Amino acid sequence: MEEMDRNSLFHPLTSIAAHQQGGPKIMAGAKGVRLRDHAGREMLDCSGGLWCVNIGYGRPEIAEAASKAILDLNYWHLFGSSSHEASIRLADRVLNLMHEHADARHLRRVFFGTSGSDANDTNYKLVRYYANLRGTPEKRKIISRKGGYHGLTAAAATLTGIESYHTAWSLPSTDVVHAECPHLYRFGLDGESEAAYCDRLIADLEAIIEREGPDTVGAFIAEPIMGTGGVLIPPAGYFERVQAVLDKHDILMIADEVITGFGRTGQWFGTGLFGLKPDMVTLAKGITSAYFPVSASVISERVWKVLEAASPEHGPVMHGFTYSGHPVGAAIAMANLDIIENEGMVGNAAEVGPYLLEGLKARLGDHPHVGEIRGRGLMIGVEFMADRAKRKPFAAAQNAHRLVAAHAVEHGLMVRALPYLEVISFSPPLCITKADCDEAVDRFARALETSTPELRRLAAG
Numbered sequence: 334m335e336e337m338d339r340n341s342l343f344h345p346l347t348s349i350a351a352h353q354q355g356g357p358k359i360m361a362g363a364k365g366v367r368l369r370d371h372a373g374r375e376m377l378d379c380s381g382g383l384w385c386v387n388i389g390y391g392r393p394e395i396a397e398a399a400s401k402a403i404l405d406l407n408y409w410h411l412f413g414s415s416s417h418e419a420s421i422r423l424a425d426r427v428l429n430l431m432h433e434h435a436d437a438r439h440l441r442r443v444f445f446g447t448s449g450s451d452a453n454d455t456n457y458k459l460v461r462y463y464a465n466l467r468g469t470p471e472k473r474k475i476i477s478r479k480g481g482y483h484g485l486t487a488a489a490a491t492l493t494g495i496e497s498y499h500t501a502w503s504l505p506s507t508d509v510v511h512a513e514c515p516h517l518y519r520f521g522l523d524g525e526s527e528a529a530y531c532d533r534l535i536a537d538l539e540a541i542i543e544r545e546g547p548d549t550v551g552a553f554i555a556e557p558i559m560g561t562g563g564v565l566i567p568p569a570g571y572f573e574r575v576q577a578v579l580d581k582h583d584i585l586m587i588a589d590e591v592i593t594g595f596g597r598t599g600q601w602f603g604t605g606l607f608g609l610k611p612d613m614v615t616l617a618k619g620i621t622s623a624y625f626p627v628s629a630s631v632i633s634e635r636v637w638k639v640l641e642a643a644s645p646e647h648g649p650v651m652h653g654f655t656y657s658g659h660p661v662g663a664a665i666a667m668a669n670l671d672i673i674e675n676e677g678m679v680g681n682a683a684e685v686g687p688y689l690l691e692g693l694k695a696r697l698g699d700h701p702h703v704g705e706i707r708g709r710g711l712m713i714g715v716e717f718m719a720d721r722a723k724r725k726p727f728a729a730a731q732n733a734h735r736l737v738a739a740h741a742v743e744h745g746l747m748v749r750a751l752p753y754l755e756v757i758s759f760s761p762p763l764c765i766t767k768a769d770c771d772e773a774v775d776r777f778a779r780a781l782e783t784s785t786p787e788l789r790r791l792a793a794g
């Protein structure tokens with residue numbers, strides 16, 4: 334298998350040279366929160382795959398729903414007013430779930446895709462479509478943020494604010510501008526208060542809008558809590574103030590809830606966590622817990638009204654995919670949402686998440702190379718530092734946190750080393766128990782102990 338992999342697979346997000354040398358890490362099976370690789374080694378999965386396996390692995394209810402959907406109607410599309418029950422019910426359910434948050438009651442329609450990236454491409458295009466229909470075609474730039482991750486298709490990759498995804502690809506980076514990354518611990522000035530830091534971020538946003546010209550800025554996109562950027566929780570009041578700036582300049586807010594959606598933060602949506610008033614919401618991952626690729630763009634009343642009013646003159650909306658609203662994916666999403674609801678998984682994330690966070694802090698908080706440990710619900714980040722006291726980071730090229738994540742796997746714990754800052758993320762399935770968390774903390778502490786001499790050497794060098 335290893336040989337066949339080397340000779341046939343082009344792996345995403347993988348160094349070709351390292352792969353040829355090290356070979357693949359082949360996963361063979363999984364159940365609940367436990368993974369098993371092809372050598373039979375068991376691991377506790379605190380990554381949730383790529384932040385996506387919210388209900389845990391191997392649920393027979395999903396297999397039954399998929400099997401039934403395949404036998405009933407394995408495919409039909411939504412083009413030209415075609416429809417089917419599974420997508421109708423899922424769209425209605427997503428809206429109802431979002432409407433539970435008082436600030437999201439203006440969301441009106443759901444457009445389906447198959448990945449977070451294509452949903453953000455849809456949003457990117459909708460910003461332009463909306464501007465064109467309103468007769469302000471130049472109001473189409475999108476402000477994203479450094480450290481933000483919004484996917485890797487061509488448009489989504491330009492929204493992503495992490496340089497390593499741009500270099501070498503010569504992407505057409507037109508009409509996207511990146512604002513400052515909101516992370517006080519790393520980017521705050523010496524002794525700067527949270528409030529002063531927030532003032533500075535808002536001033537930066539206002540300066541960008543002024544510099545670009547408010548008539549050219551159509552939207553602002555943000556993850557409520559940045560995931561890939563390093564589990565970055567914005568300073569208090571940040572989103573309220575961002576929203577006020579956007580409202581002043583008639584700029585749309587796009588909330589990228591690909592990670593924060595469907596319970597990960599201990600609330601159904603990050604929109605509810607921070608009182609966002611988004612005009613578009615990007616959903617993926619947790620909508621099916623990765624049992625099938627489904628994504629969605631949820632559109633607000635004000636955007637929908639413009640599209641609707643222009644429709645008689647403009648004809649069909651010339652955007653959509655073969656698999657927009659795939660009936661098997663929609664049936665799986667419904668079964669997944671049943672499990673999240675019936676088993677109280679959002680509540681579990683709200684209760685067990687802080688337990689895991691406190692466990693990590695108690696056990697690792699004093700380690701000389703562990704900086705900040707932070708999180709909301711079951712979205713937690715551990716940031717590593719060359720010198721904790723001086724808040725001096727490791728050089729990016731040292732990959733200090735990657736060696737800790739590699740040792741964690743050897744100790745039977747799957748966690749992820751993120752690509753922007755030296756952060757390891759914990760985003761386990763939402764069904765994880767407190768006993769599993771104790772085990773995770775223990776395994777991670779042992780991995781850190783194994784890594785410490787190497788970390789010390791890197792810090793010195």
Ligand code: PMP
Nearest residue numbers: 448449450482483484589591592
């Ligand atoms: N947005 C966010 C916030 C994400 O975390 C991701 C994936 N990690 C994406 C978009 C892109 O999703 P996909 O990989 O499904 O295209």
